[in-house]
Amino acid sequence: MAEFIIVGSGAAGVAAALALVHRGIRPMLLDAGFVNAAAVPRVHGNLYDYRRRRDSFDLHIGTELGGLRAALDTEQSVAKLNAPNMAFVTRNAGQLAPLEQTRFHAVQSFAAGGLGNAWGAGLYRWVEEDLDSFPVSLEQLDPYFDLLTREIGISGQDDDLSPFFGSAAGLLPPLNLSYNARLAFDRYLRTRDTLRRSGINMGYPRVGVLSVPYDGRPACDYSNLEFWQSQPYIYTPAITLQKLVSRDQIDYQPGVLVESWRETNDGLTLLAADVETGESVQFTGGTLLLAAGAINTARIALQSRRDLSTRLPLLENPILQIPLIAPHSVGRRLDTQAFGLVQLNLVWQSAGHGMTLQGSLIELTAPMRAEFFGRFPLSARGNLAAMRVLLPAMMMMQLYYPGSAQPPAELSLSPNGRLRIVAPPHDMDRASLAPLLKALRMLGLWSHAALIQQPPTGHAIHYAGTLPMRTQPGAYQCYPDGRLHGTRRVFVADSASFPTLPAKNMSFGMMANAMRIATAAAIS
Amino acid sequence: MLKQANPDVEARLIYRALFGGTIPDILARRYRQAAHQLDRTAEASELAAVAHLIDQNADLEAAELAGRLTGRLSLLTRKFAAMTYLAETLPDHQRYFVTHRSSLVAGVMVLGWNGLLTAVKLAHGLWLLRSVRRG
Ligand SMILES: Cc1cc2nc3c(=O)[nH]c(=O)nc-3n(C[C@H](O)[C@H](O)[C@H](O)COP(=O)(O)OP(=O)(O)OC[C@H]3O[C@@H](n4cnc5c(N)ncnc54)[C@H](O)[C@@H]3O)c2cc1C
Numbered sequence: 001m002a003e004f005i006i007v008g009s010g011a012a013g014v015a016a017a018l019a020l021v022h023r024g025i026r027p028m029l030l031d032a033g034f035v036n037a038a039a040v041p042r043v044h045g046n047l048y049d050y051r052r053r054r055d056s057f058d059l060h061i062g063t064e065l066g067g068l069r070a071a072l073d074t075e076q077s078v079a080k081l082n083a084p085n086m087a088f089v090t091r092n093a094g095q096l097a098p099l100e101q102t103r104f105h106a107v108q109s110f111a112a113g114g115l116g117n118a119w120g121a122g123l124y125r126w127v128e129e130d131l132d133s134f135p136v137s138l139e140q141l142d143p144y145f146d147l148l149t150r151e152i153g154i155s156g157q158d159d160d161l162s163p164f165f166g167s168a169a170g171l172l173p174p175l176n177l178s179y180n181a182r183l184a185f186d187r188y189l190r191t192r193d194t195l196r197r198s199g200i201n202m203g204y205p206r207v208g209v210l211s212v213p214y215d216g217r218p219a220c221d222y223s224n225l226e227f228w229q230s231q232p233y234i235y236t237p238a239i240t241l242q243k244l245v246s247r248d249q250i251d252y253q254p255g256v257l258v259e260s261w262r263e264t265n266d267g268l269t270l271l272a273a274d275v276e277t278g279e280s281v282q283f284t285g286g287t288l289l290l291a292a293g294a295i296n297t298a299r300i301a302l303q304s305r306r307d308l309s310t311r312l313p314l315l316e317n318p319i320l321q322i323p324l325i326a327p328h329s330v331g332r333r334l335d336t337q338a339f340g341l342v343q344l345n346l347v348w349q350s351a352g353h354g355m356t357l358q359g360s361l362i363e364l365t366a367p368m369r370a371e372f373f374g375r376f377p378l379s380a381r382g383n384l385a386a387m388r389v390l391l392p393a394m395m396m397m398q399l400y401y402p403g404s405a406q407p408p409a410e411l412s413l414s415p416n417g418r419l420r421i422v423a424p425p426h427d428m429d430r431a432s433l434a435p436l437l438k439a440l441r442m443l444g445l446w447s448h449a450a451l452i453q454q455p456p457t458g459h460a461i462h463y464a465g466t467l468p469m470r471t472q473p474g475a476y477q478c479y480p481d482g483r484l485h486g487t488r489r490v491f492v493a494d495s496a497s498f499p500t501l502p503a504k505n506m507s508f509g510m511m512a513n514a515m516r517i518a519t520a521a522a523i524s
Numbered sequence: 525m526l527k528q529a530n531p532d533v534e535a536r537l538i539y540r541a542l543f544g545g546t547i548p549d550i551l552a553r554r555y556r557q558a559a560h561q562l563d564r565t566a567e568a569s570e571l572a573a574v575a576h577l578i579d580q581n582a583d584l585e586a587a588e589l590a591g592r593l594t595g596r597l598s599l600l601t602r603k604f605a606a607m608t609y610l611a612e613t614l615p616d617h618q619r620y621f622v623t624h625r626s627s628l629v630a631g632v633m634v635l636g637w638n639g640l641l642t643a644v645k646l647a648h649g650l651w652l653l654r655s656v657r658r659g
Pocket residue numbers: 007008009010011012013030031032033034078080081107108109110111112113114115116117118119120121122123256257258259291292293294296297300460461462463494495505506507508
């Protein structure tokens with residue numbers, strides 16, 4: 001019998017484990033736990049040097065042709081998850097947790113370390129405004145943000161975005177900017193007063209990517225390999241998981257799919273299945289911390305009550321993708337020595353929308369050039385030419401809206417064991433982005449409303465709010481300390497407990513909150 | 525019977541439309557595997573249209589462009605995309621994808637030239653698609 005059982009080893013699960021370990025507790029951590037078993041030789045050095053010397057089929061495509069998914073499937077996929085080295089992140093998700101989706105495209109992970117194995121590691125502290133509807137204060141979270149900042153190694157700096165991204169204490173220096181990002185930022189600094197008057201602020205991102213060696217890990221080498229293999233300078237929850245396992249501070253049990261819990265007088269029993277054999281297994285424990293991701297945590301809650309009628313809300317950040325071109329860089333050589341993910345952030349306090357939106361300005365140097373085939377209204381050879389002369393001048397802005405910008409999806413359990421997710425139809429208004437496009441032009445980055453893409457709902461991969469925290473919770477809601485209403489020993493540690501979703505990458509806030517909840521569970 | 529293109533001929537023609545010249549063996553082999561997957565899930569009408577174009581030794585680049593811009597024949601575009609992905613993994617094809625020398629003037633000229641070619645190809649492609657519909 002374990003005193004504490006955590007389900008899930010993603011960002012939320014490892015943060016909860018870390019909090020318990022800090023209190024001298026050795027929790028059991030149950031997890032499906034897939035790891036990368038692809039036989040892809042590790043690439044050292046720079047992606048583009050490597051490709052000039054070696055056939056990169058194994059690195060980019062793989063024998064199962066996963067890297068060709070964007071060409072082979074009619075459905076839009078998340079490019080990074082198609083890399084052979086990333087296939088384990090979503091392995092067997094459709095079988096282990098089948099979904100019936102309408103207008104929603106969920107990405108689920110059963111990997112050791114969860115979705116964080118593939119993330120961009122944008123890790124942003126919450127500020128007061130983000131917690132508007134949370135029954136939690138910033139003071140309750142700040143100590144955990146500080147602790148996690150030390151654990152992870154986050155780069156960034158104190159700049160115009162600090163009011164939105166919180167304290168810069170403990171940050172490592174920011175990463176080097178790519179050529180295009182540097183020019184845009186220089187222009188921002190020159191036009192800063194005008195832009196800030198229209199509610200636009202720009203600055204460095206807060207990323208769990210090392211700009212200097214830290215905690216035994218090397219600094220970013222600007223190799224553009226971020227899409228293609230795990231890089232030791234990018235923090236992933238699997239790093240903390242490995243550390244906790246190697247120090248024997250947790251009892252890690254991979255290969256387990258938890259189905260439901262049953263509370264007893266003196267604890268609880270978890271009913272689960274062995275992932276490989278399908279055989280039933282049981283675990284008994286004192287307190288349960290659910291951290292299986294907002295969707296699967298809700299699934300376990302519904303299955304525990306065999307509830308086929310309740311519909312739970314599911315929040316997600318609507319996003320728009322804005323392609324940008326820096327005309328002065330047309331025909332310029334590709335910046336092959338860049339960090340291939342987020343370069344800069346922009347926060348827009350939009351009077352027109354009555355809300356704060358966050359944009360991540362992303363370099364396009366890491367994905368394959370072929371990813372852009374057909375995106376230019378030119379012939380096939382014209383597309384190849386555009387890859388050579390236009391792509392080096394292009395960046396992309398991913399614009400996040402708060403979860404409240406669209407009605408939540410509904411999630412329920414079907415009699416056939418599938419989870420049904422239905423999102424309402426929702427078209428984001430692109431015309432209202434005119435002031436943002438104008439500001440971007442001032443930064444030397446051009447676009448047009450007609451070019452803005454709305455990816456399918458679910459592509460932000462920020463799922464939350466299925467079992468929200470309330471001061472006075474009802475069924476399928478949590479108390480402010482994360483305890484699920486109607487239970488004595490079941491706590492929700494992941495983003496299922498969020499009442500709202502700010503326009504911000506959510507994982508850092510979720511991790512701090514998971515630590516707070518695990519600590520509360522330990523005390524209670 | 526389902527009308528389908530000969531995969532070797534298809535690989536050769538798509539490669540030629542994209543890069544010119546003869547397709548390397550390794551690329552042809554990999555492309556066949558990808559095309560097999562694409563064909564398995566494709567609609568019969570699209571398979572027949574692609575097969576017809578290949579039988580006619582038609583200008584596939586023109587047909588692909590017209591199909592893409594008019595929202596038809598997505599199978600052919602996906603075949604072109606698959607070939608592009610696979611070619612990008614070969615060291616001697618890097619020059620088609622990445623420029624290591626900077627020139628704004630050359631860049632603008634390349635784009636201008638391709639813009640003109642696109643207009644010509646589009647006109648031809650629209651005519652080809654009409655003939656596919658009639659055929
Ligand atoms: C390409 C990409 C880029 C991203 N970039 C960012 C970013 O820059 N910043 C950011 O904040 N977020 C980002 N995200 C989102 C972020 O990765 C997720 O929000 C976050 O990792 C979710 O963590 P989690 O712990 O809630 O769940 P998950 O990561 O989904 O982990 C769930 C865990 O639970 C286990 N599990 C699930 N069900 C069961 C069960 N029934 N029994 C046993 N174990 C179970 C799984 O094995 C897994 O270990 C990105 C995601 C992707 C894919």
